[in-house]
Amino acid sequence: xxxxxxxxxxxxxxxxxxxxxxxxxxxxxxxxxxxxxxxxxxxxxxxxxxxxxxxxxxxxxxxxxxxxxxxxxxxxxxxxxxxxxxxxxxxxxxxxxxxxxxxxxxxxxxxxxxxxxxxxxxxxxxxxxxxxxxxxxxxxxxxxxxxxxxxxxx
Amino acid sequence: xxxxxxxxxxxxxxxxxxxxxxxxxxxxxxxxxxxxxxxxxxxxxxxxxxxxxxxxxxxxxxxxxxxxxxxxxxxxxxxxxxxxxxxxxxxxxxxxxxxxxxxxxxxxxxxxxxxxxxxxxxxxxxxxxxxxxxxxxxxxxxxxxxxxxxxxxx
Numbered sequence: 001x002x003x004x005x006x007x008x009x010x011x012x013x014x015x016x017x018x019x020x021x022x023x024x025x026x027x028x029x030x031x032x033x034x035x036x037x038x039x040x041x042x043x044x045x046x047x048x049x050x051x052x053x054x055x056x057x058x059x060x061x062x063x064x065x066x067x068x069x070x071x072x073x074x075x076x077x078x079x080x081x082x083x084x085x086x087x088x089x090x091x092x093x094x095x096x097x098x099x100x101x102x103x104x105x106x107x108x109x110x111x112x113x114x115x116x117x118x119x120x121x122x123x124x125x126x127x128x129x130x131x132x133x134x135x136x137x138x139x140x141x142x143x144x145x146x147x148x149x150x151x152x153x154x
Numbered sequence: 155x156x157x158x159x160x161x162x163x164x165x166x167x168x169x170x171x172x173x174x175x176x177x178x179x180x181x182x183x184x185x186x187x188x189x190x191x192x193x194x195x196x197x198x199x200x201x202x203x204x205x206x207x208x209x210x211x212x213x214x215x216x217x218x219x220x221x222x223x224x225x226x227x228x229x230x231x232x233x234x235x236x237x238x239x240x241x242x243x244x245x246x247x248x249x250x251x252x253x254x255x256x257x258x259x260x261x262x263x264x265x266x267x268x269x270x271x272x273x274x275x276x277x278x279x280x281x282x283x284x285x286x287x288x289x290x291x292x293x294x295x296x297x298x299x300x301x302x303x304x305x306x307x308x
Contacts, residue, residue, distance in 0.1 A: 022272060023272060023295065024272075025272060025295075025297040026285055026286075026288045026293065026296070026297040026298070027288055027290065027293070027295070027297075029288070030287075030288035047290060062294070062295065064290065064291070064294060082294055084294050084295030085295050115295070118176060118177060118178075118179060131180055132180075133184075134180045134181055134183070134184035136181065136201065136218065137218070139180065139181070140216070140218060140236055140238050141177070141179075141181070141216065141238030141239050141269070142180070143179040143180040143181075144180070
């Protein structure tokens with residue numbers, strides 16, 4: 001089964017759907033405040049991508065392209081994607097929604113870094129992500145995992 | 155009741171006790187590997203502080219002083235403490251262990267930044283931590299909270 005991954009717009013409907021996700025936090029609250037204060041327009045772009053099942057948002061992630069000059073993870077420095085808030089609603093897990101989102105992220109041709117929640121180790125291994133060498137000053141409480149695009153003819 | 159907060163040394167006993175905490179991750183694994191490979195000595199310093207109840211480690215946190223030049227949270231730039239992996243074992247919660255650790259961190263005279271786990275909002279409010287203004291490029295999936303030392307005569 002293939003799922004359609006959609007770029008999510010910031011509007012009241014999306015922000016209401018976000019409340020169902022465990023990792024609802026300062027990012028979503030800040031988007032809501034900006035919308036209410038007319039600092040951002042309805043249907044503005046967001047860093048979120050999601051999958052709808054019927055008309056219900058059941059899976060989502062955030063993606064942001066970090067510029068090479070801010071890169072602390074990849075050598076030589078290169079632009080990469082930070083992936084966060086990957087989450088599938090409990091009733092929709094184990095059906096490939098998370099995999100579909102990560103595969104979507106892999107198709108931008110950039111390396112990816114993520115800092116997964118505890119207890120998702122097997123999932124990220126299946127997705128070919130590997131742990132970085134831990135550096136305290138950089139990583140603090142993070143458990144960074146990285147993925148590199150395949151290179152042709154290698 | 156007052157609890158004694160101790161700086162934890164890196165040794166096999168401490169690392170074994172760390173396995174009981176939910177947020178066991180790359181940081182602890184890296185310390186274990188370094189110890190096994192003799193890259194660090196037994197009883198080396200660690201960024202962890204903890205509280206023992208009897209001879210059992212029941213609460214812990216990590217603290218690291220971030221230099222002003224790397225500061226992205228406080229204005230004007232100043233050294234501050236990053237606090238992470240604050241955690242109390244389930245059977246020992248609601249007895250003041252977490253509070254004791256945070257109060258200990260407050261006594262260094264530096265501002266503190268932390269990125270708490272979801273669902274600890276009330277605790278951090280009681281501890282006088284406040285949310286920063288969310289900035290996506292900087293905060294990504296974090297929910298940063300900050301605390302400032304009181305100033306005399308203000």
